[in-house]
Amino acid sequence: MSRARELLHAVFGHDTFRPLQEEIVQALLSGKDVFALMPTGGGKSLCYQLPALVREGTGLVISPLIALMEDQVLALKELGVAAAFLNSTLPPDHLRATEKALREGRIDILYLAPERLLQPRTLALLAEVPLSLIAIDEAHCVSQWGHDFRPEYRGLHILPERFPGVPRIALTATADARTREDIRRHLRLEGAATFIASFDRPNIHYAVESEDKGRQGLLRFIRERHAGKAGIVYCLSRRQTEETAAWLAAKGIPALAYHAGLPPEERAERQRRFLHEEGLVMVATIAFGMGVNKPDVRFVAHLSLPRSLESYYQETGRAGRDGLPAETWMSFSARDVALQRRFIEESPASAERKRIMHAQLQALLAYVETPRCRRQVLLAHFGEKREEPCGRCDNCLNPPRIEDVTEPARKALSCIYRTGQRYGVGHLVDVLLGRTTEKVLRAGHDRVSTFGIGRELKPAQWRRLFRQLVIDGHADIDDARHGALVLTERARPLLRGEEKFFMRVANTSSRQAKGKGRSRARADHDRADDPLAALTAAERRLFDRLRAWRTRQARLQNKPPYVILHDSALIEIAVLKPVTAQALATVSGIGDAKLARYGRELLALVKEHLNEERDTPS
Structure with missing residues (x-):
């Protein structure tokens, strides 16, 4: 773990772990299998990238999408990590060069899609290579109960047999209890150390x-x-x-x-x-x-x-x-x-x-x-x-507040029935309000029992009520009849008076007061939680200058701007205003590689900003 902490700062530019990262890294370093459930943005990638650098051999990462693996490899290279991928986008000469580098131990982390991994040629290649660990990203894809089932993930059950002794980690951001059990069973991780982080994304x-x-x-x-x-x-x-x-x-x-x-x-x-x-x-x-x-x-x-x-x-x-x-x-x-x-x-x-x-x-x-x-x-x-x-x-x-709208709901359902379950919301509202439109008169709906019985509500309120009845399953929309509402079995107990119906409605304050209150609440929320909004005018000028520099760098290198530096790092520089390499190295996200590559230019921008601010009258 001491080596892991060194690399955490030197490579990734962080001084501390996020929640559960340290425990997961420690489990993998000790050779244990791991199942990790962490929210998107919670730092899942570092959980396998860091131990892959500490352990001997090449870390193997199984990822479902080409775009995702290419993006992660680009980001790792920017950090100075020897990373690569094998997929169908590679030309033959590049593919052979990557395989050669892999055999020679010159690749720290290799990304593969499950389809590529399961090819006999790939399995034979990997049998020649010492592996530090195997990471299965987006592991929910293995479960038919998950939201993004990929049948090819089911073939990954062979990994413990083909690569015995290599620690495996399955990671996902979204999995209910049923999906978690499916992941453990299909990937043969029943005995894995399990880590479940908070699902909360407070930002x-x-x-x-x-x-x-x-x-x-x-x-x-x-x-x-x-x-x-x-x-x-x-x-x-x-x-x-x-x-x-x-x-x-x-x-x-x-x-x-x-x-x-x-x-x-x-x-x-x-x-x-x-x-x-x-x-x-x-x-x-x-x-x-x-x-x-x-x-x-x-x-x-x-x-x-x-x-x-x-x-x-x-x-x-x-x-x-x-x-x-x-x-x-x-x-x-x-x-x-x-x-x-x-x-x-x-x-x-x-x-x-x-x-x-x-x-x-x-x-x-x-x-x-x-x-x-x-x-x-x-x-x-x-x-x-x-x-x-x-x-x-x-x-x-x-x-919001909840209101008992049982009687209006029964009127609405009765109106659907009395008009033959052949009409959309607009016509039903006209009948309830007693409007003698041409369509109402032509259909003879001015003579049904529900004509004019709904004048206690405004048209918008009726439309909202019909919408809620559909959402709750008391009515359905028949597209074959151009959006006509039809009753469902669920409507019977409500029509009989055996159930009550409640609906979420806006609070009772006026729209103007509500808007003002919401605006004040949102403004307080923004000021309290947004570090960009908390910048002073001078800090914001420096941030904008750093952002413009990052945009130029990204275009010159044909890379996404965030691969150069995240906004959070630019904000930290704007607040700290470091003028030495030692001070700049304390910024989260700036490791040794980025300090060597961009440090001189960043320090020059900060010094230029400080000189201009000093020469500008307050």
Whole structure:
């Protein structure tokens, strides 16, 4: 461990371990197998990279995506580590050179996809090489209960037989109890030392719109909170990604679309741009994300409902990997819920699998509709209890209330039934309000018993109630009838008066007062938690100068800016203003390699800034 601590500072530029990192490193150094569950941004990579450098031999890392392994190899090389990957993108001469370096012991860490690893030629090659450890990243891919099942991961059960005595570590950021058991069983890690970190990402602010705000809500969120910052917007379909990206671009937000339907070279180029350019928004399906190691994503938004809380946690976890404040935002419609339910029912999955998928959807709906602290609900889903509300999610900053709307709900369901279960929300609201529209008169719905019985609510309140009835499963949307609402079996006890119906509603304060209160709360939240917002004017000028230097370096070297230095390191330099190499070496993220490569220029920038500030009248 003494050697590990030396390399922690010399290579990675850190003086202390993050939670559980030291214990995991120590277990691997002692030759134990490990199963580690750590949140995205929690420092999983260092858990195997550091012991791979300390132990004799080459560390083998199994990663599911080419883009992810290429990004990690680039970052390791920047730290002075001899890292490489073997995948289908390598030309034959480069492939032979990498294999030769591996045989000669000149590679510290090698990245492989599971498909490449399981090829007989690769297994024969690795049999010639002393391995320090084997790391299986994104280990949830081995489980069919996980959110990103990859069948090729199942073949990794051969590792303990083919490489006996080599310690293995399986890592994931998202796995419920069932998925964890699947990982241990399929990877033969039943006896592994298990480490489960807190799922909490305290730097992430969680928010869900109470109504479907769509693109306009997204545009307002980006403009007011994250103008000029990098972000990811998740959509349900390829068409939605294309249309949303084009719409944002027309509104002045630099945005690109990403989905599996694009040609591979186009996907690769768009991902390269997202990693290399600052302030770009990627509008994507779930095809985008796992290979993204970009630490300065400041927001993740959802324009439709995610597949599950596990997916939501994984996707939102791509924000704020550098530890600086980040935000999530979600807007969804009742149609999203109906589509999810229909997808589950029409899927070829087994009855047991469908039951689990329905349970996952219900857990997600409980999260989006909860009046409680969102962080408490999210953590509880993963078996972690938080005693106190976080004080920083939307529900904590602007608490909603729950109202008994049993009678209006029964009226709404009766109206669906009395009008023949053939009409959408707009028409049903007209009937309840007693509006004599042409459509109401033509259908004869001015003569049904529910005509005009709902004047106690406004149109927006009725629409919100119908949406909630769909979300809770009392009604469904029939796309074959152009979005008509139909009753489900779940509606019967409510119509009979055997159940009550409660709905989350906004607090009773006026919209203006509510907006002011929310603005003050968010402003206090920002000042308290954002180190960038806490910079003085002079420190901000130095930070901007350092950021401009980093951008130039990234372009010269054709690397993502964050590979040069993270924003957090630039902020620390702006505050400390080091003028000696010894002082600069204390900045987190600056190890020996980066100090040798960039130290002189960084110190010159700091000194130049100090001279200018001294010569400028206050």
